[in-house]
Amino acid sequence: MSPDLLELGAQRIQAAQARTQTEPGGSGGRAAGYAHPLQAGMVDVSHGRILYLEDVTVSFDGFRALNQLSLDIAPGELRCIIGPNGAGKTTLMDVITGKTRPDAGTVYFGSTIDLLRHSEPEIAAMGIGRKFQKPTVFENLTVFENLELALACHKGVWASMRFKLKAEQRDRLAQVLHTIELTQQCHALAGSLSHGQKQWLEIGMLLMQEPKLLLLDEPVAGMTDSETERTAELLSKLKQHHSLIVVEHDMGFVRAICSKVTVLCEGALLAEGTLDEVQADERVIEVYLGR
Numbered sequence: 001m002s003p004d005l006l007e008l009g010a011q012r013i014q015a016a017q018a019r020t021q022t023e024p025g026g027s028g029g030r031a032a033g034y035a036h037p038l039q040a041g042m043v044d045v046s047h048g049r050i051l052y053l054e055d056v057t058v059s060f061d062g063f064r065a066l067n068q069l070s071l072d073i074a075p076g077e078l079r080c081i082i083g084p085n086g087a088g089k090t091t092l093m094d095v096i097t098g099k100t101r102p103d104a105g106t107v108y109f110g111s112t113i114d115l116l117r118h119s120e121p122e123i124a125a126m127g128i129g130r131k132f133q134k135p136t137v138f139e140n141l142t143v144f145e146n147l148e149l150a151l152a153c154h155k156g157v158w159a160s161m162r163f164k165l166k167a168e169q170r171d172r173l174a175q176v177l178h179t180i181e182l183t184q185q186c187h188a189l190a191g192s193l194s195h196g197q198k199q200w201l202e203i204g205m206l207l208m209q210e211p212k213l214l215l216l217d218e219p220v221a222g223m224t225d226s227e228t229e230r231t232a233e234l235l236s237k238l239k240q241h242h243s244l245i246v247v248e249h250d251m252g253f254v255r256a257i258c259s260k261v262t263v264l265c266e267g268a269l270l271a272e273g274t275l276d277e278v279q280a281d282e283r284v285i286e287v288y289l290g291r
């Protein structure tokens, strides 16, 4: 997410918050929930879901990349999405983050936020963070500066130019460094890190923005076995405080991190359950092995 998109999103959210605070006697609309008045910016998870998709269809020139797909993610859940090439995994992430608009269907963040009414920067500012497969850290900055910049960008471009870390933000930065196990590399240039460490740094940059839902695309691609193991530990720690959706091909890694797996095929839901359950499913065996 580029700083200008973040700035735009932050401005729109602030304008919406200002409207909610100054409108007298309003019901609060969608943001109020049913019996749970919410402050602007809060996500209503009182119905047990952080993300809900129903019958989502995306077509490219008549070809259905997603075909009436439904998905229900609980707060604090770590869900793995698997499926053969072209199954629609990336398109699903694109729909959740507002990059792609579906032709049909509904997409809710919590019970009350209709994501289809929001732009990509607004969705990022509301707390949905996405990490693409390739690490995109600033190689010429230190680990510390990368994390500092992620926090500054979240505040908006103009604010970031005058940005100085407050004590509590320093504490958070130290906490994130500890979580991603890069405290010792704090003053090392990001360019000098291993591939795995760069991936953890980028996850740390997302964490600085306090996301409620994290979307990770093939986080262990290209990692060594020991880096993969440490990433599994990291994600297992994160799911206590965040909800996560992880697209992954490495089944050993999926087994290590995840209790529920969703299998996509040709844009539709093929199977859902534990990894053992879906691996025993004849339909899943067929699409993976071509039998």
Ligand SMILES: Nc1ncnc2c1ncn2[C@@H]1O[C@H](COP(=O)(O)OP(=O)(O)OP(=O)(O)O)[C@@H](O)[C@H]1O
Residues within 6 Å of the ligand: 060, 064, 065, 083, 084, 085, 086, 087, 088, 089, 090, 091, 092
């Ligand atoms: N912008 C686009 N225009 C046309 N077709 C597209 C576009 N984006 C995706 N598709 C098609 O939609 C289908 C789903 O693509 P998608 O990238 O979501 O699959 P995937 O499961 O992420 O695949 P992979 O594992 O290879 O990354 C593919 O057949 C792809 O060619």
